[in-house]
Amino acid sequence: MGFWKNFFSGSDSTSMSKTAEQEECSIENQSSWSQVTRQPNSRNSRIFFSTDRDIDLYELEELCNAVGWSRRPLRKVKKAIQHSFLVVSMWQMRGNQRRLIGFARATSDHAFNATLWDVVVHPDFQNKGLGKALMRFIIKKLRSDDISNITLFADPHVVEFYRNLGFISDPEGIKGMFWYPD
Amino acid sequence: MGFWKNFFSGSDSTSMSKTAEQEECSIENQSSWSQVTRQPNSRNSRIFFSTDRDIDLYELEELCNAVGWSRRPLRKVKKAIQHSFLVVSMWQMRGNQRRLIGFARATSDHAFNATLWDVVVHPDFQNKGLGKALMRFIIKKLRSDDISNITLFADPHVVEFYRNLGFISDPEGIKGMFWYPD
Numbered sequence: 001m002g003f004w005k006n007f008f009s010g011s012d013s014t015s016m017s018k019t020a021e022q023e024e025c026s027i028e029n030q031s032s033w034s035q036v037t038r039q040p041n042s043r044n045s046r047i048f049f050s051t052d053r054d055i056d057l058y059e060l061e062e063l064c065n066a067v068g069w070s071r072r073p074l075r076k077v078k079k080a081i082q083h084s085f086l087v088v089s090m091w092q093m094r095g096n097q098r099r100l101i102g103f104a105r106a107t108s109d110h111a112f113n114a115t116l117w118d119v120v121v122h123p124d125f126q127n128k129g130l131g132k133a134l135m136r137f138i139i140k141k142l143r144s145d146d147i148s149n150i151t152l153f154a155d156p157h158v159v160e161f162y163r164n165l166g167f168i169s170d171p172e173g174i175k176g177m178f179w180y181p182d
Numbered sequence: 183m184g185f186w187k188n189f190f191s192g193s194d195s196t197s198m199s200k201t202a203e204q205e206e207c208s209i210e211n212q213s214s215w216s217q218v219t220r221q222p223n224s225r226n227s228r229i230f231f232s233t234d235r236d237i238d239l240y241e242l243e244e245l246c247n248a249v250g251w252s253r254r255p256l257r258k259v260k261k262a263i264q265h266s267f268l269v270v271s272m273w274q275m276r277g278n279q280r281r282l283i284g285f286a287r288a289t290s291d292h293a294f295n296a297t298l299w300d301v302v303v304h305p306d307f308q309n310k311g312l313g314k315a316l317m318r319f320i321i322k323k324l325r326s327d328d329i330s331n332i333t334l335f336a337d338p339h340v341v342e343f344y345r346n347l348g349f350i351s352d353p354e355g356i357k358g359m360f361w362y363p364d
Contacts (some may be wrong), residue, residue, distance in 0.1 A: 048286050072294070080293035081239050084265075107289045107297065110261035112254070115289065115333075138359060151297075151335065156355035167359040173338035176358020177349040179321065181330050 047101075047130060048091045049137050053081050055089055059100045066122050081105065085114060086141060090121070090134050101125045102134050106142065106150075114142050116152040133166050153178075192298060229283075229290045229312060230273045231319050235263050237271055241282045248304050263287065267296060272303070272316050284316050288324065288332075296324050298334040317347050335360075 057074045065071070081087055086090050090102030102121040108114040116138065121131045142150055154162050159169060170176075212347075239256045247253070263269055272284030283305040290296035297322065302315045324332055335358050336344050341351060 076293040080291035080295075083290070083292040085265075105291070107288050107291050107295065108265070109262035109287070109299065111258040113262075113289065113297075113299060114319065115295075117295060126284070143363065145233045150361040152359050153333065154357045154359050156357070159357050159359070161327035162359050167361045169357040169359045171360050174360070175336045175338070175341050175351040175356065176350045176356065177334050177336050177341070177344050178353050178356070179332040179347070181325065 047094050047096045047133070048088075048093055048098075049134070050089045051087060051141070052089070053084075053087045054101075055081065055087070055100070058104060061101050063103060063120060063122055064118070067120050069120070080117075084117075085110060086138065086145075087121060088134065088138050088141070090130065092125070102130060104138055106138065107143075108142075108147060109166060110145070110147075112147070113149045113151060115145045116150065119152070131161065132165060135162075139165075190192070225326075227274050227276045229279075229315070230275055231316070232271045232273060233269060233323070234271070235253065235266075235269045237263065237282070237285075242285060245282050245285060245302060245304055249302050251302070262299075265289075266299075268320065268327075269293060270316065270320050270323070272312065275346075282287070282322060284312060286316060286320055290324075290329060290330075292327070294329070295331045296329045298332065300356070301334070313343065314347060321347070 031053045057077055060077065061071065061074065084105040085108035086106040089105050092101045092133060100122075102125065104116055104119040106114040106116050119131075119135070121134065139150060150167075152162065152167065154167070154169070165168070212350045238314055239259055239264065242259065243253065266287040267290035268288040270286050271282055274283050282304075284307065286301040288296040288298050301313075301317070303316065321332060333347075334344065334347070334349065336351070345351070
């Protein structure tokens with residue numbers, strides 16, 4: 001079962017000009033771990049995170065297309081979502097309308113390790129601190145489940161992004177390795 | 183539920199001097215995908231693979247101690263085994279006695295990716311081709327489950343071992359990254 005998390009800080013309209021990351025920081029200081037950000041520079045839209053797995057696969061495919069990922073069989077995407085330990089989606093809400101603008105999921109042994117896959121933020125919503133907010137939401141969620149070792153495989157252009165979030169590449173010479181079928 | 187796999191090739195006593203890897207290759211050419219090797223230079227012992235999760239945690243801890251890994255709470259090890267997609271153990275059998283000599287497990291989304299963890303071969307049984315046989319067993323098993331992307335995080339001293347098995351480090355600049363709690 002999933003859930004929707006929403007939290008509106010008491011910040012006034014002046015805070016609308018903050019970046020999502022700044023907004024999120026002010027929320028993190030509160031006792032609730034719920035997170036949501038108002039979308040920067042937009043009075044009427046809000047950003048939600050959800051761990052509900054019941055995601056419209058066509059909407060997800062559209063999001064992945066927007067960042068240039070190759071199409072994958074929806075049957076397999078559905079199975080992967082079902083069997084992921086954590087699935088997080090990020091939504092823009094305008095009135096009653098919602099739009100999928102970000103996604104990530106993690107596989108895990110439920111004890112030691114989690115590995116992130118398919119971390120994506122729609123290009124229209126990049127460079128606003130939302131990717132960072134999404135990642136912080138995920139890390140907090142995994143930490144609350146007592147997972148201490150969070151891993152991922154980063155494309156070269158996002159290594160710095162993850163580094164800024166505290167991820168370390170090749171710690172102590174440990175190498176990420178891949179095996180593909182011939 | 184797990185299973186035991188055993189297969190005895192028709193090789194005569196002269197083949198006892200072959201390495202486990204060579205022995206395994208002769209088995210791979212047969213239609214059965216079951217795998218087992220006779221232990222090199224030993225007339226009376228045989229090597230089995232199992233995917234049974236019902237492993238004596240103390241025996242596993244002893245194996246991990248033998249390669250110098252730090253101890254972990256058995257409660258968490260048990261949970262990790264339960265929630266791994268694949269668990270493979272390697273056993274030496276002498277008459278009715280069995281000894282745990284190798285282990286590995288994989289987390290997975292059951293669709294696209296699997297990540298290997300805790301790959302270990304007892305020092306007494308290293309450099310005999312058994313690690314390679316264990317890995318080939320795992321790769322074959324994951325491929326039979328239609329998992330195409332097999333990943334792992336390799337310590338520096340085993341990067342070459344995995345490379346020889348067809349694993350690629352940092353393909354297209356993709357970096358393995360870790361996040362640990364402060």
